[in-house]
Amino acid sequence: MMNSADAELIRPGARRGGRRPGDSGTREAVLEAARRQFSQLGYDRTTMRSVATEAGVDQKLVGYFFGSKHALFVAATRLPFDPAGSMSGVLGGDPSGTGKRLARLIVGLLEDPVASSRIIGLVRAAAAESRAARMVCDLLTREIWRPAAAEVPSERPALAVSLVATQVLGLVMARYVIRAEPLASQPPEAVVDLMAPLLQMVLVSGHTQP
């Protein structure tokens, strides 16, 4: 909800006929505009101003809601997969294959152009700014880590999930951001084979038992 002082931030006569104070659609309109621009123009060419213009609100309102472009990016990002559905696919079935199924899921997402640009974008935003890092942490905790911890067959499931996150973040940074060789030029199936035993260790093999 906005207070009355925020009403001035809504530009009179802007697109969509201007948004009223307390209009619950305002924040969503900003996020929609941000999503479209980040995906079509890319991160660098999208600005707080260009998003505000498309959403028909004052730039200050975007700042009021989100604080920075990194934070707006994180808020606008939708996870490129359904965590609940993916989880049951990974954790169902033979426990000795869990690491391999999770490695296939992760590498599959990172080799898909749309999904990987969102995931790598989140990692970059988190690394750039502590506010965005907190938002990424909140997003991943809420959408992936907490639901996953409820399903993971470990005595310390939340810790096991943190260690899976460590593996994914390390893979993103080493293979896709820094491009460490020879990892960066391995074919995807080889990366699955490299990651599977590490994921099996942290998720299933009692690695995090006290």
Next chain:
Amino acid sequence: MMNSADAELIRPGARRGGRRPGDSGTREAVLEAARRQFSQLGYDRTTMRSVATEAGVDQKLVGYFFGSKHALFVAATRLPFDPAGSMSGVLGGDPSGTGKRLARLIVGLLEDPVASSRIIGLVRAAAAESRAARMVCDLLTREIWRPAAAEVPSERPALAVSLVATQVLGLVMARYVIRAEPLASQPPEAVVDLMAPLLQMVLVSGHTQP
């Protein structure tokens, strides 16, 4: 070496009496000023301009040498440990303890305020910009990965070293940047115990054999 067009970039009458074209100390003077400012003022308050002023050169020359603040930061960063000495300490001794010794070294560096600010700074710079990412990759390849690969008892030592890098980058991102819980609040010795079997697996246990 600079060409003659670069000579104009050196500000006449600047500190140290101005630097001459081809002065091999110019680049080093910029790096020295950058090192001092990044460590004493922090990343945000250090600018290409403030570094140029302290080094007594035109800001354009700093741009010519380094391209961006991220890249200047990477070039100015000295690794906070001696890779060769550290490596022999880790790889010497009982092979069954290699993962633990490496985990102690890595966590020790990341828990040390000076060393960790340099390591986390490199990771942040790499995530922020592809040019800085390439420079971080070159730095790590030259200073750590290539010498380490010569010593690692694996059939595919370079790949094993890439996977160690994956573990370190993941730990930096998950524990120190995104601060994923409960990993972020584990005591250092617990993190050593969590990382040791992962490092043992990638470095010693035949994980990367074809």
